[in-house]
Amino acid sequence: MDMPYLPTELAERRFLLDSAWRHYVAAPEFDHFVEFVVTLSSLTEFLVAKHISGLMQLAEVLEQQALELYGVPHPISTDELSNLSDKIASLDHLLIQHVERQEFTQERRKSNNDQTKSEWLGFRSVWLLSSTPSRWADMLQQLGYFGLAATAHDWAKLPAVTDEMPMLLIDASAADANTWRMKVKQLRAGYPTCRIVAFGMKSDFELLQVSLKEGCEFCLLEDTPVHQIVSQLLTLSEAVEDEPYKVLIVEDSKTATKLTQQALNEHQIVTRAIAAPQGVLSELAAFQPDLILMDMHMPGCTGVEAARVIRQHQQYLSIPIVYLSSETDVALQIEALRIGGDLFLTKPFNPVFLNAIVKSTVERYRALRWSMYRDSLTGLHNHTSTKVAIEASMLQCKQAGSPMSVIMIDIDHFKQVNDRYGHPVGDQVIRSLAWLLRRRLRKTDVVGRYGGEEFLLGLPGVNADQAHQILDKIRVDFGRLQHPEGSSFFHTTFSGGIADCKITDHIDGLINAADAALYQAKHAGRNCLKIFTSGI
Numbered sequence: 001m002d003m004p005y006l007p008t009e010l011a012e013r014r015f016l017l018d019s020a021w022r023h024y025v026a027a028p029e030f031d032h033f034v035e036f037v038v039t040l041s042s043l044t045e046f047l048v049a050k051h052i053s054g055l056m057q058l059a060e061v062l063e064q065q066a067l068e069l070y071g072v073p074h075p076i077s078t079d080e081l082s083n084l085s086d087k088i089a090s091l092d093h094l095l096i097q098h099v100e101r102q103e104f105t106q107e108r109r110k111s112n113n114d115q116t117k118s119e120w121l122g123f124r125s126v127w128l129l130s131s132t133p134s135r136w137a138d139m140l141q142q143l144g145y146f147g148l149a150a151t152a153h154d155w156a157k158l159p160a161v162t163d164e165m166p167m168l169l170i171d172a173s174a175a176d177a178n179t180w181r182m183k184v185k186q187l188r189a190g191y192p193t194c195r196i197v198a199f200g201m202k203s204d205f206e207l208l209q210v211s212l213k214e215g216c217e218f219c220l221l222e223d224t225p226v227h228q229i230v231s232q233l234l235t236l237s238e239a240v241e242d243e244p245y246k247v248l249i250v251e252d253s254k255t256a257t258k259l260t261q262q263a264l265n266e267h268q269i270v271t272r273a274i275a276a277p278q279g280v281l282s283e284l285a286a287f288q289p290d291l292i293l294m295d296m297h298m299p300g301c302t303g304v305e306a307a308r309v310i311r312q313h314q315q316y317l318s319i320p321i322v323y324l325s326s327e328t329d330v331a332l333q334i335e336a337l338r339i340g341g342d343l344f345l346t347k348p349f350n351p352v353f354l355n356a357i358v359k360s361t362v363e364r365y366r367a368l369r370w371s372m373y374r375d376s377l378t379g380l381h382n383h384t385s386t387k388v389a390i391e392a393s394m395l396q397c398k399q400a401g402s403p404m405s406v407i408m409i410d411i412d413h414f415k416q417v418n419d420r421y422g423h424p425v426g427d428q429v430i431r432s433l434a435w436l437l438r439r440r441l442r443k444t445d446v447v448g449r450y451g452g453e454e455f456l457l458g459l460p461g462v463n464a465d466q467a468h469q470i471l472d473k474i475r476v477d478f479g480r481l482q483h484p485e486g487s488s489f490f491h492t493t494f495s496g497g498i499a500d501c502k503i504t505d506h507i508d509g510l511i512n513a514a515d516a517a518l519y520q521a522k523h524a525g526r527n528c529l530k531i532f533t534s535g536i
């Protein structure tokens with residue numbers, strides 16, 4: 001469901017855009033222009049979803065320009081036509097280059113028998129551009145430690161990108177607005193498809209505005225600690241595997257549902273639809289959407305009534321609900337607003353507008369959820385959200401009749417790590433285990449920080465013996481990791497307890513079982529895994 005993209009997918013979208021534009025140029029009618037805008041918007045969404053930031057910015061600018069021509073008479077003027085044609089041609093050229101580079105990278109990884117996830121297409125090298133690179137030696141070392149090849153470069157002597165595209169990390173400390181603008185602009189022009197992140201940035205409105213406008217994907221402010229910069233980059237490096245947006249459609253009309261699904265699916269938004277609002281609670285639990293699109297009028301229940309029922313559940317208090325209403329629904333709209341309703345979309349809706357509303361609302365919701373449900377040190381699920389995510393996964397496995405395992409992991413003798421090397425080094429060890437678990441487990445696995453140096457995992461589709469095999473490899477590799485400490489390094493290990501979900505349906509019972517097995521593993525000398533058996 002959340003597969004990263006293949007170069008062919010992008011190539012196909014490029015082809016569709018090119019065809020849609022040719023179609024409009026050959027027969028410049030409004031309907032063909034709408035087709036072109038929808039194709040362009042879909043391409044932009046794709047670039048956004050896959051974090052292809054330079055191209056994404058170009059496509060966004062083009063999309064804006066095209067949307068402005070929505071209301072004018074068609075055909076558009078010859079000036080506008082040739083201006084758009086030029087922009088499309090240069091975007092097309094860059095898209096072709098990008099696809100070729102991705103294909104090359106993929107082939108090379110295949111022929112090198114690369115052991116990392118074959119579909120992984122995020123950046124693996126980081127170029128630091130700073131006038132004081134020695135200040136950041138530590139940061140580069142840490143990035144390297146997490147498997148990212150990080151090297152310092154001179155602004156004036158940047159190498160050409162050969163195969164894999166680096167992420168450009170640019171130091172904004174001591175930058176004055178004008179020089180900085182030029183530097184960012186030049187960099188963006190020279191590396192149109194690379195991701196650019198600035199750090200050391202003053203909290204200055206103009207400087208931030210200029211940086212974002214000229215091509216930085218985002219800016220880290222000057223007081224951001226190194227470990228946070230590192231974890232931001234680590235997060236970014238795997239961002240191509242972000243979960244797609246999920247929308248639940250509650251709508252009784254089959255035609256309306258089909259149209260909505262079509263519009264959203266074209267933009268990589270995953271949808272699920274139900275015709276009767278009475279089934280919404282079980283769908284919410286199983287599907288875990290980011291947003292609900294709710295029809296106003298349905299048999300036996302209005303959209304507002306259904307929303308009220310949903311809001312009685314703590315876990316769904318913040319999920320955005322967008323109502324699909326008609327112009328005449330004023331009374332219902334006011335009622336919806338009174339219960340803290342979210343947004344209204346008036347039917348018939350423009351597909352580009354629907355997609356933009358859904359996307360921006362989900363983004364805001366995800367950002368809010370991130371801070372509520374994530375652990376700030378590791379970026380993993382926090383205590384509460386780990387349990388919620390595992391419970392949701394258990395429900396899905398139960399419905400599908402597939403196995404699942406829950407695992408509790410605890411770093412061995414962690415108190416000694418803190419006592420010997422200090423708390424910040426201890427934190428770094430926690431982060432490295434978090435990172436390793438995230439890199440090595442599947443996207444569908446739940447990885448959470450349950451407490452201080454304790455992690456709770458949920459592995460759907462995997463029984464206890466299989467979980468043992470998977471985790472044991474990670475255990476061995478974790479023991480081999482070198483944790484930097486001054487000019488030297490040290491090793492540490494973890495123990496784990498595994499509980500098979502077949503023993504009970506209750507999350508607390510499973511956690512207790514995994515905990516009991518963990519206790520056994522500690523008792524058996526640590527650095528090992530034990531499976532819960534009723535004898536424990």
Ligand SMILES: Nc1nc2c(ncn2[C@@H]2O[C@H](COP(=O)(O)OP(=O)(O)OP(=O)(O)O)[C@@H](O)[C@H]2O)c(=O)[nH]1
Binds near residue numbers: 377413415416418
């Ligand atoms: N650096 C750091 N330490 C933490 C954090 N949370 C908890 N700790 C420390 O983790 C240590 C846990 O120690 P214990 O539970 O006694 O166990 P242990 O030393 O890991 O030994 P065993 O689990 O028996 O192998 C305590 O010293 C806590 O202070 C954190 O976020 N960062």
